[in-house]
Amino acid sequence: MEMNRVLLKLSGEALAGDKKTGFDEATVIEVAGQVKQILDKGTQVSIVIGGGNFWRGRTSDNMDRVKADQIGMLATVMNCIYTADMFRSKGIKSHIMTPFMCGSMTELFSKDKAIEYLEKGEVVFFAGGTGHPYFSTDTATVLMAIEICADVILSAKAIDGVYDSDPKTNPNAKKYDQMSISEIVDKKLGVIDLASAVLAMENHMPMMLFGLNEENSIVKAATGQFTGTLVTCD
Secondary structure (H helix, E strand, O other), X not given: OOOOEEEEEEOHHHHHHXXXXXXXXXXXXXXXXXXXXXXXXXXXXXXXXXXXXXXOOOOOOOOOHHHHHHHHHHHXXXXXXXXXXXXXXXOOOEEXXXXXOEOEOOEEOOHHHHHHHHHOOOEEEEOOOOOOOOOOHHHHHHHXXXXXXXXXXXXEEOOOXXXXXXXXXXXXXXXXXXXXXXXXXHOXXXXXXHHXXXXXXXXXXXXXXXXXXXXXXXXXXXXXXXXXXXXXXX
């Protein structure tokens, strides 16, 4: 698979490491080091980060869904600001783009500007989701990947691929090396939400799902040593 330009999706929980909340600096620094290796090989890298290390939707039925989702959007902005600064400490020039104005902390998203940065070998973080409630960061990931014409989505999670059941509760869970998005939806495996799946299928955007915490997992995914699950758009 050609990988001139990739969109790396990082889960907030994975960035939190064993702490499960907030940031684990060692984990983020490790990610930065791996991304630098990919950049040095000439691959263009953009990044979306989830907000699950800070916020996971409504905390009670009394809370308005729109407000809850807005808090989630801001959680992703915080994650990108932190991670981009860790990247800076590794000598990686980074930019944070959002679909809404966020003072001087981020830039308003522009496809042309994002591609300009990527072609210079700089990393672009897409924060703030889609800017609208009722859409997940999975949807934002697929949307951004399509807009910037990425070759593939590299999805780094707390789990090392797609299984037929939860491996945390079922020691005999079967891991898939490859499967289609439609199969994932039909089997209700919960890897990607329906809106994201439809968007990916319609626009033929493949994904590679793997465990962030495995050694050099990002580099391996980008250099043909992939051991996770390839999700096709068949």
